[in-house]
Every structure is written in C-alpha cells, then in structure tokens.
Amino acid sequence: MQHTQSYFHEKDVQTLEATSAIFRLGKKYGIDHLRDEAQRRLAAKLPTSLHSYDTLRHGERINTPRGFTVECINLARNEGLLRFLPYCFIRLNRYSISTIFNGFRLSNGKLLTLSLSDQHIYVVGLTLFRAAMVEEMFGWLVNSSCQCSSCSDARLKHAIMLLKPDLNLNQHPMTKWKESWEDGLCKSCIATAKVSYEVGRKIVWEKLPSFFGLPQWKDMLEL
Numbered sequence: 001m002q003h004t005q006s007y008f009h010e011k012d013v014q015t016l017e018a019t020s021a022i023f024r025l026g027k028k029y030g031i032d033h034l035r036d037e038a039q040r041r042l043a044a045k046l047p048t049s050l051h052s053y054d055t056l057r058h059g060e061r062i063n064t065p066r067g068f069t070v071e072c073i074n075l076a077r078n079e080g081l082l083r084f085l086p087y088c089f090i091r092l093n094r095y096s097i098s099t100i101f102n103g104f105r106l107s108n109g110k111l112l113t114l115s116l117s118d119q120h121i122y123v124v125g126l127t128l129f130r131a132a133m134v135e136e137m138f139g140w141l142v143n144s145s146c147q148c149s150s151c152s153d154a155r156l157k158h159a160i161m162l163l164k165p166d167l168n169l170n171q172h173p174m175t176k177w178k179e180s181w182e183d184g185l186c187k188s189c190i191a192t193a194k195v196s197y198e199v200g201r202k203i204v205w206e207k208l209p210s211f212f213g214l215p216q217w218k219d220m221l222e223l
C-alpha cells in the first residue's frame, strides 16, 4: 500500500498517460483512492467551477504537451468523465479550426485527432459560447447610460479590440476582469461594467455544458 500511494505526491507533475493509467487501474480493480487521486489530479488542470478556473496554475500536477486537450477529451469520453469536457472544449479555443480538424502531430510522429462527432460538437458549441460571451459578458461595451463622449469613444475602442471574431481572448476566454479594459472610462462606467462582466461570466460558466450538448454541471458533478 505504501508503494502504491507513493505515486501520489500531489505536487509531483505527472504525464497524462500515467494519470489515465492510474485512473483506469483504480476503476477496474475498485481501488477508490487511486481513482479519486487521479480525478483530483485531472481536476487541477481541467476546472469544473469558475473558482477553480480562476485559480488554475500552469505547470502543476500534469504535464500539458501538444495535443493535451485532445487527449483529455478522448479520455473523458472513454471513461465517462463528462465534467471535464466543458473546460476542454473552451481550451481548444487557443487552436485554429484547421489544426483541430487536421489533428496534432506529436513529437513521436503520431497524429492525434478529435473524433468527428466531437469536432462537430466543438464547432457548434464554440459559436454558441462566443455568442453568449458577447451577450452576457461584453454587453457593457455597447449598452451604457453614460453619455460622456470620452466613455463612448473608449467603449468603441475596447469593442473593436475585444469583439473580433476570436474575441481576442484565445488563451483564457473566461478571464477575470482586466484593468486594461478600464482605460478611458469614467469611474461610474468602470463600476457598472465590472459588475455586469462578472454577473455575465457566472451566467456563461453555468451555461457552458449546454453549448456542447452536455448535462448541467450539478448533474455531471454527481456522476
């Protein structure tokens, strides 16, 4: 037992392959602590709440080489770990559509691909996700009671930058409020925009699974 548990110094960085193997081992032989620790390790990289998204740290628990997200999606599908899929899908946002369709060439020469059904789910979901972001999180760019012309100019400037087709937020699409978005806005506009953004961010996070045809968070977390 001592030997088995030595796999799980939580701070150690593991490969996804190792974590997956340990998860499957724990599941197959009913060794709950192995399965649970592997799930915790996955959860450290694949948040299932907005709080864990906000506190996500790079370089912890599991290595994230090229193709990591696709490997995680395939793992989640194979093992029924649906709760990890919403974040995986929005994490794909950092890659071009052609990369996702053509697959990821790994250093060992292997081509890693997303299943055709998940490619379809991703493209549909991404459209819904971006539309919800514009509607719920960035409404403050277009709606304001402040008539001040410098605030209107600033909003227009931010809108041009933020509402590009890629929303200019590839790496962290659900990012916390950024101070740079306050440039040129009056105090009142800043306060209103921040509240509106945070409320919208919570709404979008709650809706995230639905964009990708998944059950609600609470149902997936009970699985």
Ligand SMILES: [Zn+2]
Residues within 6 Å of the ligand: 146, 147, 148, 151, 185, 186, 187, 188, 189, 190
């Ligand atoms: Zn203003």
